[in-house]
Amino acid sequence: MxxxxxxxxxxxxxxxxxxxxxxxxxxxxILMSVEVMLNAVNLTLVSxxxxxGDPAGQVLVFFAMSVAAAEAAVGLAIVIAxxxxxQTVDITQINLFKY
Amino acid sequence: xxxxxxxxxxxxxxxxxxxxxxxxxxxxxxxxxxxxxxxCIAGLYLTLNAQFIAVIQVLVYAGAIMVLFLFVIMLLNLxxxxxxxxxxxxxxFAFILxxxxxxxxxxxxxxxxxxxxxxxxxDAAVENGSAGTIAKVLFTQYAMPLELVGVLLLVATIxxxxxxxxxxx
Numbered sequence: 321m322x323x324x325x326x327x328x329x330x331x332x333x334x335x336x337x338x339x340x341x342x343x344x345x346x347x348x349x350i351l352m353s354v355e356v357m358l359n360a361v362n363l364t365l366v367s368x369x370x371x372x373g374d375p376a377g378q379v380l381v382f383f384a385m386s387v388a389a390a391e392a393a394v395g396l397a398i399v400i401a402x403x404x405x406x407q408t409v410d411i412t413q414i415n416l417f418k419y
Numbered sequence: 420x421x422x423x424x425x426x427x428x429x430x431x432x433x434x435x436x437x438x439x440x441x442x443x444x445x446x447x448x449x450x451x452x453x454x455x456x457x458x459c460i461a462g463l464y465l466t467l468n469a470q471f472i473a474v475i476q477v478l479v480y481a482g483a484i485m486v487l488f489l490f491v492i493m494l495l496n497l498x499x500x501x502x503x504x505x506x507x508x509x510x511x512f513a514f515i516l517x518x519x520x521x522x523x524x525x526x527x528x529x530x531x532x533x534x535x536x537x538x539x540x541x542d543a544a545v546e547n548g549s550a551g552t553i554a555k556v557l558f559t560q561y562a563m564p565l566e567l568v569g570v571l572l573l574v575a576t577i578x579x580x581x582x583x584x585x586x587x588x
Binding site: 325362366368389392394400 | 457480497520
């Protein structure tokens with residue numbers, strides 16, 4: 321299987337994640353789109369690592385997954401704190417730093 | 420030949436699931452589409468002979484992270500946000516911008532793919548993706564980053580608890 325197919329697929333998944341971040345208003349869906357983008361980059365790293373026979377790329381993916389888990393935990397805690405104050409997860413309503 | 424069909428099947432399902440996450444109005448439906456997408460990516464790792472990363476993907480992403488997302492969605496008892504009444508200029512601009520990024524990425528891949536070295540043999544790739552090979556590198560060459568990631572996870576746990584206790588204006 322040619323490696324370029326995997327790279328093109330991860331480009332498409334990354335752009336779907338970018339669209340989710342730019343178009344959606346629900347904070348939780350925006351965080352999920354960020355996860356899609358992280359997964360697209362992980363797919364690129366693993367496919368190149370397997371193609372070149374170098375395990376360092378998969379070690380980097382392992383670390384990226386750990387950081388993504390930490391990011392999800394902190395991000396969702398911020399969402400809970402915002403929801404308790406504002407009673408909404410609509411980012412057009414959350415503008416604490418605007419003024 | 421089988422791996423080729425498997426790749427296209429998994430790739431199509433992964434893209435459809437990501438689009439389903441993007442387009443569904445209910446956040447619970449979005450999370451379920453995202454779980455399907457993550458499982459498809461785990462299958463793609465298996466077609467690349469990266470067994471260890473495939474298992475970690477199912478355990479960490481489809482297991483831990485998505486349970487956290489679904490738990491928070493159900494904790495907050497969210498309804499779908501009301502639909503926008505009209506298409507505004509900012510959203511159209513964002514769409515054009517994303518398509519520009521896609522074109523750029525596709526162009527870069529098409530240009531760079533000739534410069535890549537020839538792929539290694541299948542049994543070398545199987546050996547490269549096994550847990551033993553990765554553990555050998557992880558616990559010798561990358562032992563220090565591994566310890567730092569442990570500290571990072573501890574800090575993230577404490578930070579998440581502190582944030583969830585705090586009240587914003």
